[in-house]
Amino acid sequence: MDLYISPEQNRVEASPSPTLGVIPRLKLGSFEPPEGFIDIAFKKGSSPLKIANKIRSRFAPGVFRASTYKTHYQVMLWIEEERERRRDLSRYDFENGELRQKGKFYKLHIDGLASKRPDLLLGDRICVRLSGSGKWVSGIVHDVIDEYVLLHFGKEFKVLRGQKFDIHFVFNAQVYRRMHEALSWEPFFDRITFPRAAHVSRLGKVQNLSGNDIQPFNKNVSKNPAQRQAVTIITRMPPGSVPFVVFGPPGTGKTSTIIEAIRQILYTNPNSRVLACAPTNAAAELITKGLSGLGKKALIQLISPLRRKTSVSKNVLNFTYVNDREQFDFPPQSDLGKFRVVVSTCYIASVLLGIGIQRGHFTHIFIDEAGQATEPESMIPIRTMANDKTNVILSGDVKQLRPVVLSRVASELGLKTSYLDRLMSNPIYDETDGRGAKPLVKLTKSWRSHPAILKFPNEEFYNGDLEACADPGLTHSICNKWHGLVKKDFPIIFHGISSKDEKEASSPSYFNIKEASIVKKYVASLLNDSKLKLKPENIGVISPYQGQVHKIRELLRPFAEEITVGCVEEFQGQERRVIIMSTVRSSSEWSKFDLRRTLGFVADPRRFNVAVTRAQALLIVVGDPFVLALDPIWKAFINYVHLGGGYKGTQIDWDPSKPVDRKARLDKARRRLGRYRLQKK
Template identity: 45%
Template sequence: MVANVEQLCPQQLFAGGCSQPNCPLLHHARFCEICSIVCVPAHLWSSHVSGRQHRLRAAAGNSTLVLCPVCKIRLPGETTWLEHIASAAHQTAAQTARLSPSVCPRDPANPANNFCLVCRRSIPSSSWAAHLRAEGHQKAQRNALYKARFEQAERDRGGVSVAHEDGIDFGIVSVEEARRGPQKKITVSLSPGSQPVLITKVETFAGSTRKPSDFTASISAQRVKAGRPVDIIVRLTQKLRGRYDGRLEITFQDVSTQRSFVVIRQLRAVVGSSADHNLLRSAAPYVRRGRAPWDSGRAIVEGERPPTLDAVRWVKKLPPSLIPSTLAGILDTGSTREVVNQIRNQFLPANFDSSTHGQHFRVRLWVEEHRMAEDLRMYDIEGARFVQEGRLWTLPVPGLAEKRPSVVPGDTILAQMGGSDGRTNRGFVHFVNRDNIRVAFHSSFRGNARYNVRFEYNRTPIRRQHQALLAPSTSSQRLLFPAPGYEGLHQPISAAHAPVNLFNALISTNPAQLQAVKSIQHLREGSAPFIVFGPPGTGKTVTIVEAILQILHRQPDARILACAPSNSAADLIAQRLTDRLHSLELFRCNAVFRERLSLPEDLVAYSRYHEGLFRIPPLDVLLTYRVIVSTCGNASFAYNLGVPNGHFSHVFIDEAGQASEPEVLCAIKTIAAPTTRVILSGDPKQLGPVIRSSIARELGLGTSYLERLMDRLVYDSATGQGRSFVKLVKNFRSHNAILEYPNEQFYGGELEVCGSPATINSLIGSPALVNARWPVVFHYISGQDERESTSPSYFNIDEATEVLEYIKTLLNDERHPIRPEEIGVIAPYYAQVRKIRLLLRRENIEDVKVGSVEEFQGQERRVIIISTVRSTRDMLSYDAKFTLGFVSNPRRFNVGVTRAQALLVVIGDASVLSIDPLWRAFMNYIHSNGGWRGSAPTWDTTAAVNMGANYAEEMREAAAADMDALMARLDEGEDLEGQANMDRAFQEVE
């Protein structure tokens, strides 16, 4: 085996031959793209392609879709790249074009890029050489070498035949069966005429390591003769749910030659529910969704706009703010690092201040818009058929019910007919049903053909943000770059200062809340935004609502705009105000096309809904409301309708950390006068804005307005506390066992446990607990993350089953009664959310909320169960970013674990999670307090965790060392006869 993958010639491996004279690299290797295996030396190729596994994969059409730059064709799935470039047709095309036939494959979606068959990634041509040298590519290539060597070790040899060449699979074993210790028999036989062999060792190991596995093996005899087979009995010893993999190593010794060799068999078992696996298993293997063929040069024929798009008469029109073509061109080429550097050099001013703020953020928005438009391509529909219904055309849209893609009336789609039609039809969405949309095209549209369809990105929200960035402001300095001197108060207000009659009497028992409410009443004009820093469960929304009511009570002329990033958060503010305000004082301003059923019933009277759409009253009526509640993005209505600058005396933004800066500025910059007080509430340690573009995040769009401001000196904890911000510290939500770890990690231990004992202690002694007095559980389950069909989202059936079992245990516990609506399940991937919901529906369990971390921010449940989903046995490719994905995010972690009041259960693969220092320390915390369930941790839980350590690299290095040791054992076997002869004298030569 090659000791260093850098010795292999990539041109030989991926281009079918090397055109470089006197190339110093090794050429005796072949790459199988179907199996992702590198055969070294090349003579192993013939045995590989004749093997059963290769034939099965080839029959399934597992080759990667690539583009030949010589023949200008996309290869169909059943034709491999190396087969194509070796073909006579390719050789002839290359000769005709006077090109070398030895070329690398290209990415069909981006023909300027090469496609790496080993990494299965699109690589810019300019970065190709660097990619081949990169550590990630080298690791992938090394893994391909290991796979080939494993394959050889699984083959029979020396006349020995070991049953189960594809491995020993116990299938799905129920927990009850697992307790009985199921077993499988493996027969070892010799072909007629072969010399006897000895079985010198039969061992089972975990993966490629020498660590014990969850299987045992025993043999009936050691000597194997022709016609007298020997049986090996393999038993499963694991009784907990999960997936278990092992390796059976059988070491043989040829009696006549004294040479030894090893034959390997893989061991597999799933302990779990076969019914759950049958219900949740993939409908089809995951295949990356391809883009529909598209001709961007065609003229566009416009369809018919819905009349409702013009239902509101805007005084000010949104700016077009189209992305500059030069910027779009940069975003289409080069690596992330190259693109970021080009943008910084060509588009971003050197300084970041009030004069350049708009330009900086407009570029970031364009980058994000470009990414969002690209992401919509994954929903392209190829060969779609439309059905005419009157003047509208109906189109079925897969995934529409799950908002993948998300489509609302007024959105647009593009449709192209194949062939020489020569035009693109733009259709406007008039109606959205559960699984189809109804679209209006131009009257010339011919629907009796198949069309390729693209969804267009709705630019209205981002145009509102550009408008806010472009709008002139007399308050830019204090709003965008406040400095010392802009504090809202000259001195902090004490609890005894300025007594108030509280609407919510409980606030009087909380000094920080009371200070925040009083401070907001006394903010001076022209001050920096005042911040209510509210960690989890500290009542920041309660504080904001009390402050609003106090302002209205004390200042009859006050006009307030209260906003939040999401409809649910804005609804919550409005609902808490309805007890004190009637519908002539409070208006819940909704987006025109918001779904009516998503608005809480108690807010209907505070909204305007007519003929299937939400409406905005005339300007003169709008100005009479004392409080208007809106989302941040929709708050631009005030500016565009002509609400006078300074009309609102106060602007409140709740959950301000969840929105991007341009989104928040939609509610502030266009309408704030020097007299307008701005109040932000939120927690920069919790979820930030959702930004899809890694380039936009690198440029700073992922940093919220709240977080950026709090890094400024005016909010320094030593001088700003009580003057420019107040930090709430009493946690009214969680049991101390739940709160202690995030409190130490994110809040310096400042939070105080103040929850109702009747609530936070209500599940002490529950059968769901490991330590009956400590309501946090980590359940170690080694499952398998999967994807299906064209969805890139992950799910884990084994974890979904475990989630269901916990829910059933809780609901069946009469000593600790709990209602389904008091249980929440958090999963980081939508596919897992769907699978868990499916299990709950089967069991007729309703009202358990299952959703993402984002859906739970600002909410709480007596019980929170977290399914972390990600699980892999490929330790050689462990990477904190790609192995853990969304899970490896401190803010998501913080929000997830702090939603629970009385019980927190985390279900996951501890070995995978331990890559991340934050998770490793959390699991150490649980293990040390007796909350651990399942197999023992794979690391020392008493060792201090280094938050800057690269545990993924440590695990990869250990796995690579184990694999190298295994490969060394497999390569030749031990020469036992040579070892025995060491003590024998050589015959003297006369």
């Protein structure tokens, strides 16, 4: 049903929900695209590459530099915003909805809501009208409970028994407007957006410090030369230095490194103030937990008033600001300015200007997991809070998750390239170039995984540079105890199964019942083995599809509800003793195998890297080997597990000892084999 409402269309707005706080904000502009822009960007029948080239020639600046920086990224944001506006919510619109009054609110049932279809947040807007006619009325989401939302409307809004409503989900453009606003702040500094060799020279002798002249608060950091060096350089950098990068592959302790650096900055400089950001709530909360020893007077995390207290861990709640309605809020400028460290997501950092914090208030701005944020998102804290003396520090891994970008046209134009990615492509950050010191430290000691789990991603993504340094008491805790291993001293299982993936009518997401059942059996076996002493929180289950996440949660709820089941993005920066992965996609029609259509985003090297590097002691992958082997990296991984003795289930039909050509189109070979077998029948 097409119920798209243009911004010009008249509707009755809801009054604010009586218990939702208001995010302080500056007056934001509308940031409308040029005339004709949207028509060209969404022209039907043209490929994303052709559209991107036309956008470049007509609207994008010819040269990417400081004077064109704003327009360069605004072009991408206009496309991504319209893509999300048009397709991501309107497809969930429906007719004949029922509103049932519950005190000051109205309860609305939404099919698929429990599995985030649609993904609604407190404060979002939903428009309703009497079925087929009448004026649209805007309601505000007050709460989300399983398959229901509670909506707040204006006082005049009334519902009679039996009335049915058309339901339209309204796109929230605030995130994009705040990114546009951040891009608009001038003047800005070449040393941050376009650093050159001349800017690096400002670091001087600081780059050559080994780290022996600091006393780390974290004993583990004291044992790691690369971490000590990074902390020392960050602490001793003169004001106004070039951005510094902590490149941290999986399990190397990059977050621990920036936490140590923040503590050293505060210890050595009594006038220092730090803004520490991350793209996600989970990553921001990890920073707060790591800095909790600073105490409540020095540390605060800003959390959106639209989040529930139950969604935040108890360790973090102590460092938040809560109003008299027991909801998250922001302290006044006079109080906020007293904290030595402010933690937030990149987006929530936009409230600082609205509260009254001025540019230059923070001596240092950190962004952890910087590879997951688009550059405009990273610029919210940087461009609104940094002045000519503020130092910027990024930590992350360009081999792990990239920003989520929905529009293929915006991706072609460069929105999927994070600020961290762009800096790392700059020669001054090239770690392989031996000419001169670099404003970067690469961490290579991995403190997470069993050597056999680390070996494949290490060789595939990091040139074999990583060194397995984790405690054997943890990493080898399952090898010789659990009867479920195919080979006792090899803690990886690939369980091959050829089954059938499915979709529900109301969802674009896939699920696979057979795979979900196998995951359940593995979880039960691990938890029931008393020798392992595993608790549900020691196990994580990863699947690339929300539909499968929902099915597995249902199966585990009766006996292991505490296990985290989620998509790859939910596990970045996390670790578990056991990781079980369900890849979902499967097909018995060999002659129709196609890499892009069949595998979709399962065949994403960065997602693969994150998924297989979360496990400390045991990694189990459940999937269809013939479908996964369409992708060269997956095929190489299956071969690695097969040669290591960890393969079971459906037998493969190729030689696992034969090297895999990473550039080959394996889906074409599989189709040829499928057609040959059909002819032989």
